[in-house]
Amino acid sequence: MKPLTYERLHSNLLLLKLTTIEQILDNCLEMAAKDGKTTMEVLDHLFEQEKRYREAAAIERRTRFAVFPVRKTLDNFDFEFQPSIDRKVIEDLATLRFVHNAENVVLLGPPGVGKSHLAIALGMESVKAGFSVYFINAGSLIEKLKKANREGVLEKKLKDFTRYKLLIIDEMGYLPFDEEGAHCFFQLISKRYEKSSIIFTSNKSYGQWGEIFQDNVIASAVLDRILHHCTTINVKGESYRLKDRRKLGLQTGKL
Numbered sequence: 001m002k003p004l005t006y007e008r009l010h011s012n013l014l015l016l017k018l019t020t021i022e023q024i025l026d027n028c029l030e031m032a033a034k035d036g037k038t039t040m041e042v043l044d045h046l047f048e049q050e051k052r053y054r055e056a057a058a059i060e061r062r063t064r065f066a067v068f069p070v071r072k073t074l075d076n077f078d079f080e081f082q083p084s085i086d087r088k089v090i091e092d093l094a095t096l097r098f099v100h101n102a103e104n105v106v107l108l109g110p111p112g113v114g115k116s117h118l119a120i121a122l123g124m125e126s127v128k129a130g131f132s133v134y135f136i137n138a139g140s141l142i143e144k145l146k147k148a149n150r151e152g153v154l155e156k157k158l159k160d161f162t163r164y165k166l167l168i169i170d171e172m173g174y175l176p177f178d179e180e181g182a183h184c185f186f187q188l189i190s191k192r193y194e195k196s197s198i199i200f201t202s203n204k205s206y207g208q209w210g211e212i213f214q215d216n217v218i219a220s221a222v223l224d225r226i227l228h229h230c231t232t233i234n235v236k237g238e239s240y241r242l243k244d245r246r247k248l249g250l251q252t253g254k255l
């Protein structure tokens with residue numbers, strides 16, 4: 001190859017933003033000559049690598065935008081530890097039909113049983129499949145909505161939150177909502193209803209959601225919409241955190 005051809009090839013690859021091909025080209029051509037690969041095979045390998053790199057970069061970008069507090073996967077969820085969870089139901093959710101159909105998922109149960117873990121893992125599956133996902137704690141969601149309401153930009157904020165194909169609202173029920181918060185929350189649920197999915201986690205059973213909203217009328221209007229198309233997973237059992245503490249021999253008997 002003439003030096004000029006070499007230079008032009010590399011510069012064109014960069015110009016066309018084929019950066020992975022540009023990086024692996026020399027090595028790949030060297031290996032291909034050694035292994036007697038055809039031109040077609042070399043081109044196929046180069047473009048396949050470029051595509052894979054771009055897909056991985058897009059997944060990483062969407063994962064960062066989703067602001068998961070930690071990264072959790074279904075692969076590292078121990079289903080044997082939590083027999084109250086039907087593995088088949090989770091595997092069915094992992095097909096993401098619920099996201100396609102704008103349905104909801106609610107994970108209910110006491111602390112430490114894996115509600116947030118499963119919510120994040122389903123969120124990460126959705127990110128991999130190309131959906132936009134956003135994770136938020138219920139308390140900070142309410143604070144954001146109330147702030148927007150006071151600044152007269154609630155409609156815009158609600159629109160921002162309806163952009164995501166999947167919204168994960170974690171820890172419903174640890175802190176009750178005041179009247180303004182409950183009102184804003186209801187509007188968000190109405191806006192997303194039958195358009196896009198939400199995963200909720202909560203330590204409170206549906207019967208106790210009135211306490212979260214401090215208003216039974218709003219609670220039942222919210223639940224009516226959420227539950228219309230919804231899979232509920234009731235997790236019972238021991239906290240995984242407790243198991244970890246036991247393993248370390250740190251259990252004090254108080255918890």
Ligand SMILES: Nc1ncnc2c1ncn2[C@@H]1O[C@H](COP(=O)(O)OP(=O)(O)OP(=O)(O)O)[C@@H](O)[C@H]1O
Binds near residue numbers: 076079082118240
């Ligand atoms: N079955 C499990 N297999 C593997 N790890 C688990 C399992 N259940 C929980 N964990 C881990 O235990 C920790 C606590 O789980 P998680 O945060 O999901 O609990 P939670 O139900 O959301 O509790 P809380 O109501 O207190 O928020 C996390 O680190 C999670 O990854």
Ligand SMILES: [Mg+2]
Binds near residue numbers: 116201
């Ligand atoms: Mg949690």
